[in-house]
Amino acid sequence: MRGSRLEGMASEDTPAERRDITVRRAPRYVPFLILGGLVGIIAAAVIAYALPGDASYDPSSVFGFFMVLFGAGGVILGAIAALLLDRLSVRRARHAVVEAVPDTDSDGGPEDGADSGTGPGSRS
Numbered sequence: 001m002r003g004s005r006l007e008g009m010a011s012e013d014t015p016a017e018r019r020d021i022t023v024r025r026a027p028r029y030v031p032f033l034i035l036g037g038l039v040g041i042i043a044a045a046v047i048a049y050a051l052p053g054d055a056s057y058d059p060s061s062v063f064g065f066f067m068v069l070f071g072a073g074g075v076i077l078g079a080i081a082a083l084l085l086d087r088l089s090v091r092r093a094r095h096a097v098v099e100a101v102p103d104t105d106s107d108g109g110p111e112d113g114a115d116s117g118t119g120p121g122s123r124s
Contacts (some may be wrong), residue, residue: 017100024093027085036078040070 047070048063 010034019098019100021096021098022093022117024089024098026089027082029079030083032078033075034078036074036081037071038074039074039078040074041067043074069102 044063044066047066049088053059053062
């Protein structure tokens with residue numbers, strides 16, 4: 001197939017592009033925030049319903065008050081935990097060298113399938 005665009009572009013002819021990259025496992029922040037908020041809400045429920053409280057306050061209003069406070073505190077603690085894990089992942093990052101490999105077209109036809117003669121307006 002002499003008409004191919006990739007003719008003469010063997011890996012021996014062209015130098016491969018090399019780049020240095022850093023590979024690390026970074027935590028996703030949203031699950032940490034959600035988990036912190038849920039732990040805060042559970043702690044608020046334990047304080048409001050399991051512990052003895054003042055009879056002049058309804059347990060559901062106590063739960064609502066502590067849910068806002070502990071939920072926000074849990075979200076903040078979850079964010080701090082995610083930031084700490086992110087800093088640890090920066091320390092454990094690994095450096096690598098990657099090399100770009102040109103794509104080769106094995107059948108020699110058009111790469112994107114355009115104008116292949118099998119479309120709706122083609123004649124056989």
